[in-house]
Amino acid sequence: xxxxxxxxxxxxxxxxxxxxxxxxxxxxxxxxxxxxxxxxxxxxxxxxxxxxxxxxxxxxxxxxxxxxxxxxxxxxxxxxxxxxxxxxxxxxxxxxxxxxxxxxxxxxxxxxxxxxxxxxxxxxxxxxxxxxxxxxxxxxxxxxxxxxxxxxxxxxxxxxxxxxxxxxxxx
Amino acid sequence: xxxxxxxxxxxxxxxxxxxxxxxxxxxxxxxxxxxxxxxxxxxxxxxxxxxxxxxxxxxxxxxxxxxxxxxxxxxxxxxxxxxxxxxxxxxxxxxxxxxxxxxxxxxxxxxxxxxxxxxxxxxxxxxxxxxxxxxxxxxxxxxxxxxxxxxxxxxxxxxxxxxxxxxxxxxxxxxxxxxxxxxxxxxxxxxxxxxxxxxxxxxxxxxxxxxxxxxxxxxxxxxxxxxxxxxxxxxxxxxxxxxxxxxxxx
Numbered sequence: 001x002x003x004x005x006x007x008x009x010x011x012x013x014x015x016x017x018x019x020x021x022x023x024x025x026x027x028x029x030x031x032x033x034x035x036x037x038x039x040x041x042x043x044x045x046x047x048x049x050x051x052x053x054x055x056x057x058x059x060x061x062x063x064x065x066x067x068x069x070x071x072x073x074x075x076x077x078x079x080x081x082x083x084x085x086x087x088x089x090x091x092x093x094x095x096x097x098x099x100x101x102x103x104x105x106x107x108x109x110x111x112x113x114x115x116x117x118x119x120x121x122x123x124x125x126x127x128x129x130x131x132x133x134x135x136x137x138x139x140x141x142x143x144x145x146x147x148x149x150x151x152x153x154x155x156x157x158x159x160x161x162x163x164x165x166x167x168x169x170x171x
Numbered sequence: 172x173x174x175x176x177x178x179x180x181x182x183x184x185x186x187x188x189x190x191x192x193x194x195x196x197x198x199x200x201x202x203x204x205x206x207x208x209x210x211x212x213x214x215x216x217x218x219x220x221x222x223x224x225x226x227x228x229x230x231x232x233x234x235x236x237x238x239x240x241x242x243x244x245x246x247x248x249x250x251x252x253x254x255x256x257x258x259x260x261x262x263x264x265x266x267x268x269x270x271x272x273x274x275x276x277x278x279x280x281x282x283x284x285x286x287x288x289x290x291x292x293x294x295x296x297x298x299x300x301x302x303x304x305x306x307x308x309x310x311x312x313x314x315x316x317x318x319x320x321x322x323x324x325x326x327x328x329x330x331x332x333x334x335x336x337x338x339x340x341x342x343x344x345x346x347x348x349x350x351x352x353x354x355x356x357x358x359x360x361x362x363x364x365x366x367x368x369x370x371x372x373x374x375x376x377x378x379x380x381x382x383x384x385x386x387x388x389x390x391x392x393x394x395x396x397x398x399x400x401x402x403x404x405x406x407x408x409x410x411x412x413x414x415x416x417x418x419x420x421x
Contacts, residue, residue, distance in 0.1 A: 056298055057219025086223070087294035089301060118304045121278055121371060123311060123378065145205030146309045147212040155205065171301055 009077065014040045014047060021071050024063040025150050028106040031064055035094025038085055046079040047072060052090045054171070055151045091115045092171045103168055109134045109156065111170040131167050133158035176289075177231045178251065178348040179358055181241070182394050184224030185252035188242055189402070190273060191217035192409050193260060202263050209309065210266070216302040223295045243413035247396075247403045254393040255338040257402045261331070264317060264324070268331035271314045274307035275371050276342045279364045288356040311375045318379025325380065332376070333384050340389025342368070 009017075018037055019030045031037055031051070039050035049068055053061050065082045072080050092111040100110035112131050132139050138160035148155040153166040194214035201207025225238035255273060260266045281303055284296035317324040343365040345353070352358040369383075376383050392398070412419055 053219075053298075055216060055219060055302060056223060057215035057217070059215070086298050087290075089294075089298040091301075116301055116304055118282070118300050121275070121304065121307050121311070123315075123374065145209060146305070146312075147205075147209040149208075151212045151215055169305070 008042065008045075009047075009075065011040050011042070014049075014072065014077075017071055017075050018049070018068065021064070021067045024060045024067065026103070026106065026108065028102045029095075029099045031068070033096045033099030033102065035092075035096065035099070036064070036090060043081075046081050047077050048081045048083060050083050050085050052085050054090050058151060060150075090171070092168065104134045107134050107165055108153065109165060109167040111168050116169070116171050131156055133161060133163070134165055135163045136161040172233055173231055175348045175351050176357065177228055179352055180224055180228035180231060180292075182251040182253075184221050184228055184238075184241070185250045186256055187217040187224065188221040189250070189252040189405065190256035191215075191221060192405055193256065193258075194266075194270075196260055197266065206263070213270070213306055213309075216299075216306070220295070220299045220302070223298070227291055227295065239413075243410045247398050247406055249396060250398065250402060250406070251394050251396060252398075252402075253338070253341055254390060254399055255335065255341065257393070257399060257405060258335065258338065259401055262327060264327035264331040265334070267310060267313050267317065268328060268335055271307070271310040271375070272332075272335060272339055272372065274303060274310045275375075276339075276364060276368050277303050278307045279367045279371075280359065283359040283364070287358065292357065311371075314375055314381075315379045318376070318381040328379065329381050332381060336384035336386055337388055337390045340387075341391040341393060344389075344391055344394065346394070 015032065015037075018040070019032045021031045023029050023031060023034050034054070036051050036054060037049065038052050039048075041048050041050075049072075051061075051064065051068075061084075068082050069080050093115055095111065103110045109131050112129060129143075130139050131141050131143075133141050133156075136158060138158055140159035141156050142159060143154060144157050144164065145155040147153070148166040152169060152171065154169050155164060156167050157164045191214045194210045194217070197207060197210045198214075199207065201210060221242070222238050225241045229236045229238055229241055253273075255269060258265075258269060278300070281296045281300040285293055285300055287293040287296065314328065318328045319325070343361045345361045349358060349361065353360045373383050390399075
């Protein structure tokens, strides 16, 4: 009987594998490119993945947790712990340039500005946001609804190509 | 157990839970598809925040309960939510007026709680604040659109604000449970939220060509477990499954 000693995967290797875990709602972007994987570490003999929720009620988080366990499990890691970290709160600034490009190619306009301004709610201080159409590039677009198919998106319509599209809100 | 903190966390968590449940009642019944989706997404945010608040409440209690047990297995007199959020949805104007009055208060509350000396409260508040900033901008937009809309929409919005106004005094009330936590810097004195809340509500109502209701009389008691008759019906629906099939999961 030959004892096989398995080398445990490097942290960099685990990050690579996590790039194969797609967002369940937007399968063109991985959980890494979405910026929700905050840390990967070996603690004792468990592989500990720290993720941060996008929106506190996002139903995809449970699926993401299961998907991470499934993908890493398939690579032979048998002790996996997925833990949640709340602070600092997730922001679309953590989305990678590659992730934003993928969204655009998929027909979803990526976040157009830096993080949501939480410093005040006075109506005098909120300039209109210009979102470019992911189909034709026109900046002649109009907000149709503050929420789209998921909490993280809003619904827009292009004034030139007339197509509706989702906008991934800056958060 | 820190009884005051447990009490405070239930007040927050029950308030977001009950409003989340109320808004969910609009699912499939919104006046337009976009509004249907928006209200249910706001509900989702509020229920998500509830899990954080009640999850922490259960930890502080330390009695082996979890957020689900607090949500599904307490009765009306044990709920600590504000009376405003348990009011029926009514017409769309009633729902929007309730939402705007609540969102404005919620924003100013979380803005302060993100600096709580309790790290857990601070991080839940900071997380929720980003969602709530979006909520309050949306509800203000709609109040302006309908208030400054047709004669009919204007009248309905004004009636809605007039009807709900008596439940707003409770937003700024405090009692012994708050006082000690305020002294420790864990929570904010509710009374200090009144001025910024009133300023924003006045600004938006003025833009909406609506008048700020004049009455000063307040109906209160929700934070002590004394509710209007509406809460029991809401809980009967929300808690049915766990009452009928204890421990059921999917």
